[in-house]
Amino acid sequence: MSMDLAVQKAIRARLVAASAVTDLVxxxxxxxxxxxxxxxxxxxxxxxxxxxxGDNIGRTRSRVYxxxxxxxxxxxxxGVKRINAAIKAAIRAGRLDLGPGLHCADWRVSSMRxxxxxxxxxxxxxxxxxxxVQEVPS
Numbered sequence: 001m002s003m004d005l006a007v008q009k010a011i012r013a014r015l016v017a018a019s020a021v022t023d024l025v026x027x028x029x030x031x032x033x034x035x036x037x038x039x040x041x042x043x044x045x046x047x048x049x050x051x052x053x054g055d056n057i058g059r060t061r062s063r064v065y066x067x068x069x070x071x072x073x074x075x076x077x078x079g080v081k082r083i084n085a086a087i088k089a090a091i092r093a094g095r096l097d098l099g100p101g102l103h104c105a106d107w108r109v110s111s112m113r114x115x116x117x118x119x120x121x122x123x124x125x126x127x128x129x130x131x132x133v134q135e136v137p138s
Contacts, residue, residue, distance in 0.1 A: 003102060003133055004048040007064050008032065010096040010104070011129060012045060018090035024083050025070075040122070041072040041083065053132060060135040061105070070125030077114040080125035084112045087127050098133065106132035 001009075016027040021043075029042040038044055046067040053061035068087060072079040088109040096104045110130040117124050 001099065003062055003098075003135075004050050004064060004066070006098040006102050007066055007096070007129075007131055007133065008045050008048065010098050011066060011068070011091070014090050014093070014096060015043060015087065018086065018093070020086040021083070021090050024079075024086055038069075038071040041070070041079065043083070043087070044069040044071065062133050062135075064131045064133050065110075066129045066131070068127040068129065070123075070127065071117075072123050072125075073121055074123050075121075077116060077123045077125075080123040081114050084114060084125045084127055088112060091129055096131070100138040101136060103134040103136045104131055105134045 012030060015021045015030050025041045025043050029039045031042065032045040046069045049065045051063045052059060053063050070080045070083045072083065091107065091109050096107055098104050108130055109127060111128045113126040115124045115126070
């Protein structure tokens with residue numbers, strides 16, 4: 001499995017297992033999809049960027065940036081801020097299990113944003129998770 005897909009699956013597994021998250025967004029609305037409109041509320045596993053962490057000769061470490069989008073129909077941004085915070089707490093709860101061949105050496109939520117969608121009815125949260133992933137013999 002590719003590193004970025006392993007990270008995405010680990011993030012989704014962590015979010016659906018966290019009651020603080022699923023109390024705000026049903027597990028069935030935590031999705032990887034590229035279709036509008038998103039259910040409300042929803043967490044959409046979004047864009048990913050993998051960069052070689054070139055400080056070791058074996059080139060076995062990569063920095064993975066994974067973006068999570070939060071959508072909620074609401075007149076304010078209060079709901080997406082609560083969901084963002086629940087996502088952060090779930091990610092911080094422990095090392096992500098990436099499966100055989102990969103080790104999550106470091107992880108953190110590096111940014112959270114809460115925005116108003118141009119439609120005037122929807123709030124949009126953006127959470128970026130930053131991971132250092134080490135390839136290991138399986």
